[in-house]
Amino acid sequence: MADRQRAVTGAVIELDDLTKHYPGSQLPAVDGVNMEIAAGETVILVGPSGCGKSTTLRMINRLIEPSSGRIRIDGEDVTDIDPVRLRRRIGYAIQSSGLFPHMTVAENIAQVPRMVGWSKARIRDRVEEMLDLVGLDPREFHSRYPRQLSGGQQQRVGVARALAADPPVLLMDEPFGAVDPITRDHLQDELIRLQHELHKTIVFVTHDFDEAIKLGDRIAVLREQSHIAQFDTPEAILTNPSDDFVSGFVGAGAALKRLNLTRVRDVTIEDVPTVTMDDPLQEIFDKLRERGGNELLLLDRRRRPYKWLRRGDLMRAKGSLARAGTLVSHHVTRDATLRDALEAVLTDSAGRVPVTGRRGEYVGVVDMETLLNSVHELLEADRMAALEHRHDLEEARAHQTQERLETGFAGGERP
């Protein structure tokens, strides 16, 4: 959180009772959405098809004009300003990229900077920078046409075009919906990396809840007419879905999905006795005996986990360190998700995995027991937080109802 505040370039978005009513239909397509999105936050709108999530998104840059309600960006009411100028301040990326097929990659990216009147030299530099940013070699891709790119590459260019004029807000309408699962996974990772650098305010529409968990700081689960069923962090939604609709949408395996959200650095890491290759054999024997435990972790000269040593190993190897013990087959970094750690622990024959630091050096060990305890603690904490949150909400709601009742009575006395 602290480093997030360092370089936020995003803007606050406030949706105030935003409604879209199409003429000729009885119910509004979007019914009174209230939402406040913090600067630099990634908010995912997720819900079944036809729930109005896209309509809600498209009202933010007024591709669809709201029937009523207000939109504020960074405090400025943009509901009535010139929509063309508004859209130049908001990045827009859509499914199947929407690249103009008759323009080269560079021309596509240059569109918005050109419209807002950047100089040619500045645009040229910016195009290169953007291609670099989305991981495409400028020399190779600069003058290609969209049809000469793969689906994933097109999508990257689409994101580069959306970000070219450095807008504070980025709207993404199922941008990864049309690519294969592996490419989608890559693109999601890229987006996380990008957002880590850029800190834009991103509003992202998807119907894929796993995508929402992966990308969102907060997720708004929408039901029909864009009614917000729950608007909360992925953790809270997973552990404490507000109702059956949300839990149905979360789907099975919520606890497993929760593991994706926590990193190894956030859980208790155990310490095991370690020795290094340079320690004298006698010391190693002593350590094994005095700890009473039956295992030592042997580190190499750069303090990286090398071998597991058991009591019998040294005897059998006749005192030679080179032949003794079992090589460390798995290790996880502190940035790995708990899911990765669980995977490693399950595959390890003795059910424990060394945790390593940035340069591969030994930090500690996680095993089944610590993982289990950590997950229980996490889930419990999530539950408490969600309960507290719900309590606050109920209190606020009760307060509102009270107010409404009072004003209602005041109105009733008039005749």
Next chain:
Amino acid sequence: MDFWSFVSDRRQQLLMDTYQHASAVFQCMVVASVVGVGIGVLTYRNDRAGRLAIATTVTIMTVPSYALLGLLIPVLGLGVPPTVTALVLYALLPIVRNAIVGLRGVDPTLVDAAKGIGMSRAAQILRVELPLAWPSILTGIRVATQMLMGIAAVAAFASGPGLGNDIFTGISSLGSANALNQVLAGTLGIVVLALLFDFALVLIGRLTTSRGIRG
């Protein structure tokens, strides 16, 4: 006198007629293209307006060229004005129809993207929709050019310029010495011109269609 000596005898006159024929068709095509694409742009978004534009141009097409000229002469007099008017009107149908079809064929998500990244309506048309509809529009222009080549010959009836004069004179003096040669010279001239124009338009198409959408 055989055909080729007839042609070399009347070279000067025939070249003049050919030049005037080409010039008339070219200028009328320029006007018709601008007007036709304009009508297309104004009407393609509205179902009814688009149908009205196509129906109107179809109706013009069904009037025999001979009759249209006859109707225009009392209003515009003889010579160039009725010729140009008739030619432009006839060229409209293929151009308007193909412009509307082409513009309606542009992938709506691209228009949405253009709008979404902040293009004004004019920029959407000029930078996205027209370039993408261009191959279709150009086909319309080619068809119209071929048609005008033939119709321009009829303009001789209204004392218009061009190779039609040779054909008309030849027909009216059939039986005399060079009548047939004259008809043949006019007709061949038109065929050759039509081929040249078509070739030029194909070349223009190659040069003006983006590599990104060339089939």
